[in-house]
Amino acid sequence: MIIGIIGAMDEELEIILSELKVHKTRLKANMKFNSGRLYDKDIIVVRSGIGKVNAAICTQILIDDFKVDIIINVGIAGGVADDIYPGDIVIADNLVQHDVNAVAFGYEIGQIPRVDTYDFKCDKKLIEKVKDACSKMENKNSFVGRIVTGDEFVSSAEKVKYLYKEFNALACEMEGGSIAQVAYLNNVPFVIIRSISDNANNGASIEYEKFAPIAIKNSTEILKSVIKNL
16 A cells, blocks of 8 residues: 655645655655655655645646555644634545636536536545544544635635635635545545644634644644554
8 A cells, every 4th residue: 555645835744754764755846755664654745835736736646656545635724613723633524625616607616617526525434544543632622524625825704704604614725625636536545634723713813833833743643643554
């Protein structure tokens, strides 16, 4: 089994890379693919860069060039639902791209025209493994539900409320939905894991720079536990 791990930013992968026994690196599309071993598993770790296009390109390279069997995307996100607070973990069971709008052609907001699904569903077995990893973490709340993705850093309470009302989302970010779409089109199992940094919807606004290291530590701890159990 070959596991592909994607993070949007270097800091989201710093801990896992420090523990990965890297055997080979390869640069493609300005992305550094680190091939190695961790917990006796074959792992490819790569920073995709921020945004949907970067994430989609990265995912397709992992599938085509590295023949990954599963894809795990980890990182931080903004909370959307009222009961999601900084430090909480959100495991996606499905993802929708909130910035897709083809309503003029009769589609729902978020529906990608001529794609045979509205949302992109994570692999059920991988979700269960992430849930199990979360259950072993003390004083950490975890939730399973929809994550929405768009090429927009969402910072206003008004937009967060819209995402909750329109999509019933738990969290929002900028890469997961495109990773999910590419994995779906290639029939590769995937899961998206997010640690929450803030939530404008419930007033829990914490400085991004201040909280990011804590959120990254949480998501990495879960990722390592999942890898061990694959």
